Amino acid sequence: MDHLHRSAVAHHRSQPGPDRVATPWLALLAGPLSYGIAAPALVLDDLAEVLGTGEQAAAAGVTAFGWGIALGTPLLAAMLARRGVRAVLTVATALLAAGTLLLVLIPSLPALVAGAAVQALGSAGLTVTAMKLADSPRRMGVAAASLAVVGATGPLTGALVADMISWQAALALPLLAALAVPAARRGATPPDAVPASFDPLGMVVVAMLVTAAVVVPHRPLVAGPAALALLLLLVARMRVRPDGFLPAAVAGNGRFLAASALAFALGVVNFALLYAAPELLREHAGWDGTRSGVVLLAPYLFGGFCSAFLVAASGRAPRRVVAAALLVAGAAAPLLAAVTTAVPLLLLAMALASLAAATGQGVLALHATGVVPASHRAEALGLFNLAYLLSVAFGPAIAVTLW
DSSP, X not given: OHHHHHHHHHHHHHSOOOOOOOHHHHHHHHTTHHHHHHXXXXXHHHXXXXXXXOHHHHTHHHHHHXXXXXXXXXXXXXXXXXXXXXXXXXXXXXXXXXXXHHHHHOOSHHHHXXXXXXXXXXXXXXXXXXXXXXXXXXXXXXXXXXXXXXXXXXXXXXXXXXXHTOXXXXXXXXXGGGGGHHHHHHTOOOOSSOOOOOOHHHHHHHHHHHHHHHHTTTSHXXXXXXXXXXXXXXXXXXXXXXXXXXXXXXXXXXXXXXXXXXXXXXXXXXXXXXXXXXXXXHHHHOOOHHHHHHHTHHHHHHHHHHHHHHHHHHTTSOHHHHHHHHHHHHHHHHHHHXXXXXXXXXXXXXXXXXXXXXXXXXXXXXXXXXXXXXXXXXXXXXXXXXXXXXXXXXXXXXXXXXX
C-alpha cells in the first residue's frame, strides 16, 4: 500500500502544471480597465444629448466607474486569495458583461451609473488577476505599462470609436479584457493557502471606508470625518480579528504601507497633471482641446512604454535607489509644471509624471507583495492597487483647485 501511495505521488508530481499565461494576454487582461476611466472623456457631450442631461450629470458614469474599481479591487482580491484564479475570472467576467449590457442597452442616467459601477467591479477583478499572474518584474512591467498606455490613448480611442460606430461602443471598450480570460483560465493555479473564515463585518467597513475616501475630494467636510471614523473602526476590527478581511500581517506591515503610500502619491501627481494639462496648454500655447489631446499622446505613451523596461530592470537595483528615483521624478514633475510656461518643459513634466506613476505601480506592487506572507499576497496586491486607484479620485480634484 505504501508503495502504491509513493507511486501515485510520483505520478502526480510528474504531471505538467498549468500553462504559464503569455505576457501579451496579461496586458490584454489588465489594460482595458483604463478605457473605463479615459474613453468617455471626449464623448460626454454625446452622452449628455442622448440622456437629456448636462455634461456634469453624464460624467457621473466616470465617477461611478472610479468608485467601482476602488471597491472591487480589495473585494475581488480577497476572493482571489480564497477561491483562486478561475473563480475570480468567472465572477469578474460576468460582472463586466452585465455592466456593459446595462450601459449599452438602457440609455438612461441611472443605468449609466449602475452599469459603469458593475462594469468597474469586473474590470478590477480581471486587473488584479493579471497582476497576480505576473510572476516576474518583466511581466509585471508589461501589465502596469498596458494600463498607462491604454489610459494615454483612451480619450482619442473613445472619440474615434464613437464617431465610427456609436457612443455605446466607446463605453463597451473595457469588455475587450474578456478576450484574455480563456488564456488566463488555462494558467490558473489553486489558491495560495486555505484562508480563515470569511469576515463580513470587516468587508462592510472596508467598503464604507473606500466609498467615503472616494467622496472626500468632493465633500471633504462630510466625507473626511466619516473616513477617519471608519478608519479607526477598521483598526479596532483588525485588532479583534487579525486574520479577517483586512489581515494584520498586511495592514500592519510598515514596508507594505510605505510602498502603498508612495504609489498613491505618484498617482495623485500623474492624474493631477493629466487633468491640468489641457488648461495649461490652452493658457500658455493657445491650443484647443483636440490639439492638446493629440499632442499629449507623446508624453503619456512615452511614460507607459518606458515603464515596462524600467520595471523589468528594477529587480537588479537596490530598493532604496529605486524608491529615491521615483520620489525625485514624482516631485520634479509638478514643480516643473508650476514654474514653466514653455510647452516642451510642460510636456517633459507630464512625461515624468506618467513615467513615475506607471513604473511605480509595477515596481512598488512587487515590493509590497514581497514583504508579506505568501498566504496574504493576493490581499496585499488588492490593497496596494486600491491605494494607487484612490489617486484617481484625488488627482483631478487637486488639479481643479490649483490650476
